Amino acid sequence: MRTAARDTRGAAAIEFGIMVPLLSLMVVSVADIGLAVYRKMQVEEAAQAGAQYAIARGFDTSGISSAVTSATNSTAITASPGPVQFCGCPTSGGVSSVGCGTVCTGGAQAGTYATVSAQATYYTLINYQIVAATYTYNAQSTARLQ
Template sequence: MRTAVHDRGGVAAIEFGIMIPLLSLMVVSVTDIGLALYRKMQVENAAQAGAQYAIVRGFDETGVTSAVTAATNSTAINASPKPYQFCGCPTSSGVSTVSCGAVCPGGAQAGTYAMVSAQGTYYTLINYQIVAATYTYSAQSTARLQ
């Protein structure tokens, strides 16, 4: 009995057994964060792909929507809200909407723009109880066509 009290054999195995769930949770959590960031980048790239389509081929709602969904292999990404075309003037804070044919404050004609939006949902790998189980990412891209 005295030797059993001072015996240290198997202590490493017991410590490993205690630590492996914590280490596994850490690995899954880091992977989950990486996948969530990747989904966010996919949504941003899909919105940019739709705007690039409108620049190259002209504004076509169906074509732009197809470009957004085809930009990634994820079925969780879509063009929402629908892409639209508008006339506007560039300002320091973005593009202000004006009627087509209007003259901008700088004296130039109002340009034609396309606004493309993409939206995607990410579902976490496990339910962490302290954070949401789903995240919805959205991105917009505005491009001048003329």
């Protein structure tokens, strides 16, 4: 009996069998985080592509929406809510919406801007039980057209 208690043959195999599920979960979790970050980057890129379309070709709701949805290889990205055109004045905190024809501080006329939005939902690879199984990413890009 004493020799069986001191026998360590096969201990590595048992340790390996215990650690494999934990290591596998860690690998899948890291891959899942990477895919979620990639989806977020795709949404941001799609909003930028829509704004660039509006700058190059003018405000066209269907054209901008098409540019957003075709900006990446993901079919989950939508142009939601739809693109919006408005008049505004640049400020230190962004663009403030004003009536068209308004004179901004500094004497310049209010410009025409477009705000483009993109949205997509990411579904985790496995259900972790302690975090949400879905994440909705939104991005918005505003560009001056005139």
